[in-house]
Amino acid sequence: MAKVDxxxxxCKSCGxxxxxxPKKILEIGDKTNAKGYFTVICKDQDKCIGxxxxxxxxPDVAIEVYK
Amino acid sequence: xxxxxxxxxxxxxVSFSFCPGCTxxxxxxxxxxxxxxxxxxxxxxxxxxxxxxxxxxxxxSCDFVGAPHGRAQAVGIGVKRxxxxxxxxxxxxxxxxxxxxxxxxxxxxxxxxxxxxIMVNNAIYGMTGGQMAPTTLEGMKxxxxxxxxxxxxxxxxxxxxxxxxxLEGAVYVASVSVDSPxxxxxxxxxxxxxxxxxxxxxxxxxxSVLSTCPTNWxxxxxxxxxxxxxxxMPVYEMGELKVTEEVKSL
Amino acid sequence: xxxxxxKGNEIIGExxxxxxxxxxxxxxxxxxxxxxxxxxxxxxKHGGTVLQAEDEIGAINMCYGAATTGSRVMxxxxxxxxxLKQEGLSFSAAAELPMVIVNVNRCGPGLxxxxxxxxxxFQSVKGGGHGDYRLIVLAPxxxxxxxxxxxxxxxxxxxxxxxxxxxxxGFLGQTMEPVVLKDRPKAPEIDRSWTVGGCKGREKRIVASxxxxxxxxxxxxxxxxxxxxxxxxKEQRWEEFHTEDAEYLLVSYGTTGRICKSTVLNARKKGIxxxxxxxxxxxxxxxxxxxxxxxxxxxxxxxxxxxGQMIEDVKxxxxxxxxxxxxxxQGGMLPTEHEILDYLEDRFNLSAVEEV
Numbered sequence: 001m002a003k004v005d006x007x008x009x010x011c012k013s014c015g016x017x018x019x020x021x022p023k024k025i026l027e028i029g030d031k032t033n034a035k036g037y038f039t040v041i042c043k044d045q046d047k048c049i050g051x052x053x054x055x056x057x058x059p060d061v062a063i064e065v066y067k
Numbered sequence: 068x069x070x071x072x073x074x075x076x077x078x079x080x081v082s083f084s085f086c087p088g089c090t091x092x093x094x095x096x097x098x099x100x101x102x103x104x105x106x107x108x109x110x111x112x113x114x115x116x117x118x119x120x121x122x123x124x125x126x127x128s129c130d131f132v133g134a135p136h137g138r139a140q141a142v143g144i145g146v147k148r149x150x151x152x153x154x155x156x157x158x159x160x161x162x163x164x165x166x167x168x169x170x171x172x173x174x175x176x177x178x179x180x181x182x183x184x185i186m187v188n189n190a191i192y193g194m195t196g197g198q199m200a201p202t203t204l205e206g207m208k209x210x211x212x213x214x215x216x217x218x219x220x221x222x223x224x225x226x227x228x229x230x231x232x233x234l235e236g237a238v239y240v241a242s243v244s245v246d247s248p249x250x251x252x253x254x255x256x257x258x259x260x261x262x263x264x265x266x267x268x269x270x271x272x273x274x275s276v277l278s279t280c281p282t283n284w285x286x287x288x289x290x291x292x293x294x295x296x297x298x299x300m301p302v303y304e305m306g307e308l309k310v311t312e313e314v315k316s317l
Numbered sequence: 318x319x320x321x322x323x324k325g326n327e328i329i330g331e332x333x334x335x336x337x338x339x340x341x342x343x344x345x346x347x348x349x350x351x352x353x354x355x356x357x358x359x360x361x362k363h364g365g366t367v368l369q370a371e372d373e374i375g376a377i378n379m380c381y382g383a384a385t386t387g388s389r390v391m392x393x394x395x396x397x398x399x400x401l402k403q404e405g406l407s408f409s410a411a412a413e414l415p416m417v418i419v420n421v422n423r424c425g426p427g428l429x430x431x432x433x434x435x436x437x438x439f440q441s442v443k444g445g446g447h448g449d450y451r452l453i454v455l456a457p458x459x460x461x462x463x464x465x466x467x468x469x470x471x472x473x474x475x476x477x478x479x480x481x482x483x484x485x486x487g488f489l490g491q492t493m494e495p496v497v498l499k500d501r502p503k504a505p506e507i508d509r510s511w512t513v514g515g516c517k518g519r520e521k522r523i524v525a526s527x528x529x530x531x532x533x534x535x536x537x538x539x540x541x542x543x544x545x546x547x548x549x550x551k552e553q554r555w556e557e558f559h560t561e562d563a564e565y566l567l568v569s570y571g572t573t574g575r576i577c578k579s580t581v582l583n584a585r586k587k588g589i590x591x592x593x594x595x596x597x598x599x600x601x602x603x604x605x606x607x608x609x610x611x612x613x614x615x616x617x618x619x620x621x622x623x624x625g626q627m628i629e630d631v632k633x634x635x636x637x638x639x640x641x642x643x644x645x646x647q648g649g650m651l652p653t654e655h656e657i658l659d660y661l662e663d664r665f666n667l668s669a670v671e672e673v
Contacts (some may be wrong), residue, residue: 001068014088014281014288020248037087055072056248059092059288060083065072079521109517114382115525124523130513132385133525135408138378141370145382145390146513148366149340153515171378174371 002050003066004042010062011039017054017063023047026054077102077128084122088288090278091119093245094187095126097255098158101262102129111154114143116163119194120187123158137168140175143182154265156183161202162192165227172231172273179236179270183261186227186273189280190299197283201225204302209283224302228275232309238270240309244277244300246292257307263317270311277303319498325463326351326490329393329419329483330359332467335501338389338417339365342379344372344398348431348487349421352393373398377405377418384414385524387512389471393419395487396429399437399445406480407446411526411537413511413544415474417467418452419483421490424622424649432649433488433572438626441484442600449538451545453481453552454599456570460494466597468501475507477548484599486622488572488651548601555603556595559585563592565665566610568631569620570596572651577620579654580661587658589667599627607634616665617641620657622650640664 004026011033017040018026025048029041040062042048050067074080077099083092102108111129115121117136124131134142139157147155157164164172164186175182191209192198198211202224206215216224232240239261243254254276261272277299279291286294323331330352333341341360343353357367370376376392383390394402399420409416420441424434441454453473455466463485470481513522528534556574559581560566567577574595584591594606616639619628625643632641644660646652662668 003068007074010082012087016088016288016292019289035082050071052072053248056251057093059085059088059090059096061074061078061092061096063072064070064074066068067071110515112386112513112515121527124525128516128521130516130521131523131525132382132513133412133523133527134381135378135404138374138381138405141375141378142382142385144368145340145342145379145384146386147382148368148379149383149386149388149390150514170371171375174375 002048003045004048004054005064005066006040006042007062007064008033008039010060011037012060013037013039014059016057016059020053020057022051022053023049075100075103077108078126079128081125083126085119086282088279088281088291090245091187093251094185094254094276094278095123097251097258098156098185099127101255101259104259105262105266107154107262111156112146114139114146114155114157116157116159118160118163118192120158120160120163137163137166138171139163140168140171140180140182140184144175144180147180147182154262156185156262158185159187160193161186161188161190161227162200165225166201173234176231176234176237176271176273179238181265181268181270183265184273185258186275187278188275188303189278190224191280191283193280193283197280202227204298226303228273228308229304231273236270237273237309238311239264239272239314241307242275242303242305244295244305246277246296260314260317264314267317269313320495321498322493322495323460324351324491324493325460325485326421327355328460328463328496329467330355331498332464333391333417334359334363334365335498336389336468336471337501337504338391338471339363340383340388340390341365341367341392342370342376342383342390343367343392344370344376344394346395346398348423348490349393349395349419351490352419373401374405377402380416381405381409381412381414384409384416385412385513387507387509391417391419393421395421396423396425396437399440403446406452407444407448407450408526409480410450410452411448412524413478414480415478416480417470417474417483418480419485422484422486424647430649431487433486433622433651434647434649435486435571435573435622435626437484438599438623441482442602450541451600453477453479453548454484455481456484456597456599457489458571458575458595460492460496463489464496464498472502472505473552476505477544479544479548484571486572552598553601553603553605554597555606556597557606558593558595560592560594560610562590563610564590564615565661566614566617567591567593567620567657568596568617568627569593570599570627573620573622576652576654577657580657583654583658584661591661602630602634604634611635611638614639618644618657618661618664620652621645622647
């Protein structure tokens with residue numbers, strides 16, 4: 001069991017997490033945050049392995065990971 | 068479930084003001100995590116420069132002093148000499164430390180000032196809109212080298228950490244990158260070491276971090292990392308450039 | 318109280334030690350060098366640190382850093398070195414940092430020479446660097462005042478959270494004179510609620526001067542303006558010499574202020590009712606000193622070691638109600654008391670007055 005939590009307030013939709021995710025479960029969503037960025041969403045939490053590579057590369061510290 | 072990756076206490080909850088994909092944020096997070104891990108957030112005074120990096124004063128949860136352009140080390144030395152038991156670090160772009168502030172960096176290293184300097188090298192002046200920096204690569208187009216950096220006019224890019232590593236008072240000098248999870252982990256180790264050097268009072272420590280500027284490079288965040296990997300890392304000597312025996316035994 | 322014979326520059330160093338200053342960042346330049354030399358010799362005994370910086374820019378920014386911790390800090394230089402410090406001074410004024418800067422004025426422009434001059438008056442009192450700010454500027458005229466006003470400079474800096482400049486010159490700096498080493502006056506209560514030093518048990522603090530929006534920028538400027546007005550109201554200092562019945566006034570500070578006293582005495586012997594106003598604070602300029610005189614004095618001569626800089630502030634202070642003339646020497650030359658009097662007599666047609 002693992003979970004990725006996108007902190008919408010911080011996300012700038014840069015896509016680095018999407019690129020690095022080994023399970024390819026992250027994508028740009030269709031909702032914007034207060035800054036107007038379409039924030040990243042996790043389309044399949046069940047597949048998350050909690051590797052935290054997404055959080056490691058996120059330049060806006062917008063991802064927290066649970067395992 | 069347990070939180071295995073959380074926002075560090077070393078950062079405030081203020082959202083970074085950087086462009087999407089700019090790795091300034093990654094570097095600041097690494098520093099903030101190191102401050103938390105060493106339990107020195109409340110003992111630290113950071114010195115912010117002028118440029119994009121200057122906004123860091125709002126993002127770290129420690130005390131901060133805003134320095135004039137290029138003067139971060141001199142300001143940091145003033146703080147450190149007044150409060151020798153505190154932890155002082157400068158966060159500076161390549162233009163700040165390796166062009167307008169060169170003299171302060173060189174003499175801080177030569178005197179073995181017990182401060183930690185983090186240099187962020189994105190080969191460009193970011194905040195002012197992408198002008199040529201001392202670190203701009205040969206042939207690289209910027210707004211002040213629109214036909215590409217011409218070596219016959221502008222000279223070759225400066226590998227600043229190598230210069231600093233030559234000085235006796237610089238006891239730890241590393242050049243790292245934040246282009247991949249593996250390199251990010253290495254960068255954090257180097258940054259941690261640079262702070263431990265200060266805690267042990269051994270001398271001056273510099274970590275240069277290769278960073279991206281997607282906006283002024285005109286590339287996507289993902290392509291920027293690739294560009295950094297393929298173009299900057301071969302030019303700048305990477306890894307630990309100087310580790311004295313004392314530092315090794317830390 | 319202890320009386321010693323010291324060079325002017327050394328007296329500044331001794332006063333800094335006795336003011337509780339323990340940090341000095343500087344770079345040698347004639348004719349200010351004895352300040353850093355004296356402190357290099359005597360500071361260590363008191364637990365102080367002298368750091369000879371890579372340049373004047375480094376030195377002033379080290380002062381900036383030390384001042385953010387609330388520590389008393391000083392630097393000293395001359396002419397070209399003070400020019401290099403201007404960026405740091407502007408930042409220090411904007412960050413409202415208490416510090417003491419000594420300018421042992423040498424003649425300029427350019428490399429100039431080592432002789433005494435007052436050519437840095439404009440630079441000192443109009444800010445000097447970029448932006449709209451003021452330094453408190455003190456102008457001692459003898460050794461004892463170098464001592465007293467160095468001490469006071471630290472207190473004024475703390476009181477108003479503002480850099481204080483001591484404007485002296487190569488003559489005062491190099492001359493040996495006896496000085497009474499008075500005890501330090503009671504230091505004012507100092508507010509340290511703004512300093513950095515680690516945020517244990519409190520919110521983090523930032524000492525910086527960047528204004529992110531124009532609205533913040535204007536609010537900052539208005540706050541500084543209010544502070545400067547407060548300083549103008551409270552801190553004007555000057556000395557008056559034979560002004561009670563004066564028909565003519567000399568206005569002069571520092572070394573020439575001292576020479577002018579002899580001129581006043583010589584004039585009085587000849588029956589000329591001459592007085593002297595000697596500004597001690599150059600900023601704030603002592604406008605109040607002129608209030609009782611501006612409707613009755615017939616003429617004024619400012620005596621300066623420059624092309625006429627303070628004369629502008631004098632004309633403003635007397636609202637141009639009487640002729641204000643300039644007698645000046647330059648390039649390191651000093652006037653004699655006699656040539657000043659000759660000029661005054663010539664300008665105001667006073668030679669007919671009988672000697673008494």
